[in-house]
Amino acid sequence: MFDIPSPVWPTAVLIVVLVGDAVISAIPVQLVRDCMDGVRFPVDDWGWALAYIKVVAVAGLIVGLWQPGVGVAATAGVIAYFVAATVAHLRARSLGSTFWVNCLGMLAISLAVLVSSYVIG
Structure with a gap:
């Protein structure tokens, strides 16, 4: 049912953004x-675990450019990660700029990739 992403460019954008997110999570920067x-x-x-999860997601997205089904599964995993982060922010009532920009921004990008590359693509 789910093939390789079409168009590919939204997945490529998610890969680049997620690599950047993994790097800043591994350091971790003040944000x-x-x-x-x-x-x-x-x-x-446990910060290393978050960077590791993002690196594994990037690997899945890259493999999914050629292997049917892998990319959609990796994209769904990224969405699940940021849904969990959203729930954590809501429960902690931590609704500052990091929530709106980083957490919800990444969730929106991931959802847009799923819709544009796998659902309507």
Whole structure:
């Protein structure tokens, strides 16, 4: 049912953005620290896991450019990740700019890729 992404460019954009997100999560930069502090996530102990999840998602998106079904599964995983992040922010009442820009921004990009490359593409 789900083939390779068509068009490919939205998935390529998600790959680039997610690589950047993985890099800033691995460091982690102050934006990421603020985000994690807001939801009381122990970034010093478990921040590496978030970067790892994003790297694995990037690998899935790249493989999905050639292997049917893999890209849509990876995109769905990215959406699930940012839905979970959204829920964490809402529960912690951490609704500052990191929530709106990073969390909901990434969720919107991921949903747009799913719709444009797999549902209507």
